[in-house]
Amino acid sequence: MRVAILSDIHGNLPALEAVLHDLKEVRAHLVVVNGDIVNRGPSNREVLERLLNLASSKQGRALAPQGFWFTLGNHDDLLVKWAQRDPSLADLYHDPLFEPTAWSVARLPQAHLNWLSNLPYQVAIGEGPQRVFGLDKAEGVGESVLMRVTHGSPRHYREGYDEHQAPDILTEISEDYPARLLVGSHTHRPFMYQLGEALVLNSGAVGAPFNGDVRAQYVVVEIGENHVQVDFRQIPYNLQAALQAYYDSGLMEEGGLGADIFYHETRTARSMLMNFWKWAETTGRPRDWDAWRLYQATHPERFLR
Numbered sequence: 001m002r003v004a005i006l007s008d009i010h011g012n013l014p015a016l017e018a019v020l021h022d023l024k025e026v027r028a029h030l031v032v033v034n035g036d037i038v039n040r041g042p043s044n045r046e047v048l049e050r051l052l053n054l055a056s057s058k059q060g061r062a063l064a065p066q067g068f069w070f071t072l073g074n075h076d077d078l079l080v081k082w083a084q085r086d087p088s089l090a091d092l093y094h095d096p097l098f099e100p101t102a103w104s105v106a107r108l109p110q111a112h113l114n115w116l117s118n119l120p121y122q123v124a125i126g127e128g129p130q131r132v133f134g135l136d137k138a139e140g141v142g143e144s145v146l147m148r149v150t151h152g153s154p155r156h157y158r159e160g161y162d163e164h165q166a167p168d169i170l171t172e173i174s175e176d177y178p179a180r181l182l183v184g185s186h187t188h189r190p191f192m193y194q195l196g197e198a199l200v201l202n203s204g205a206v207g208a209p210f211n212g213d214v215r216a217q218y219v220v221v222e223i224g225e226n227h228v229q230v231d232f233r234q235i236p237y238n239l240q241a242a243l244q245a246y247y248d249s250g251l252m253e254e255g256g257l258g259a260d261i262f263y264h265e266t267r268t269a270r271s272m273l274m275n276f277w278k279w280a281e282t283t284g285r286p287r288d289w290d291a292w293r294l295y296q297a298t299h300p301e302r303f304l305r
Contacts, residue, residue: 035073
């Protein structure tokens with residue numbers, strides 16, 4: 001069985017189109033879109049409509065005969081909660097870094113927000129006769145499956161698998177949610193780690209990689225009775241078109257500081273938002289345009305391609 005896992009599209013339509021074109025060559029049986037479909041980038045509605053149309057079309061069945069499955073990412077959930085004016089986000093509604101979130105929500109119809117709100121937290125592929133099913137957060141404890149795909153981990157969608165995660169944490173997750181393969185995303189960096197009999201993977205990011213490689217990145221896993229083959233794929237795409245869309249869509253003009261940060265993340269394939277956030281806290285500065293310009297002047301190496 002061949003499964004393609006693509007994640008963190010973040011409203012980057014040219015990157016998604018390049019990956020969908022590459023999937024014709026991959027010939028996957030199943031495609032899992034592993035969260036963070038929207039936010040950060042400018043083409044959220046277009047990306048959602050492309051995926052929804054594909055998932056219900058003959059073209060989609062040709063790409064993945066066993067279908068397209070989706071999981072909930074933290075940015076997908078953020079847009080849903082933002083639209084609902086969830087009180088847990090009260091500190092963010094007037095934060096300049098979150099102006100792109102308000103912009104994104106305003107451009108999605110309620111039907112799209114409803115669809116996002118109903119996404120499962122996990123997609124699992126069962127052992128034996130292969131079956132695919134969606135699970136909510138904290139479901140599936142102790143239930144062994146062939147593959148468990150979550151945006152972060154089964155415990156939290158912000159608990160990513162990468163080189164910074166302590167091995168004992170990965171062991172805890174594997175013991176609570178046993179699977180031959182644990183596949184996550186969220187950190188925007190490809191990763192692979194053998195944990196006893198379990199293989200832990202991170203798919204990387206389609207629309208906003210953070211490993212310095214601007215190509216759209218995703219992973220294909222082939223699972224046989226006695227073997228697992230992992231193929232991390234890096235697909236060139238029209239980056240200039242993706243960057244121009246920030247301007248053509250109005251995001252750069254209306255999204256303020258947050259949009260500028262996301263633009264540079266896409267342009268450089270480096271994490272900017274959290275690094276700037278931590279730098280501002282450490283130096284005692286507000287997260288505003290003056291601080292952002294000083295951060296750029298202080299760390300010019302981060303803005304090089």
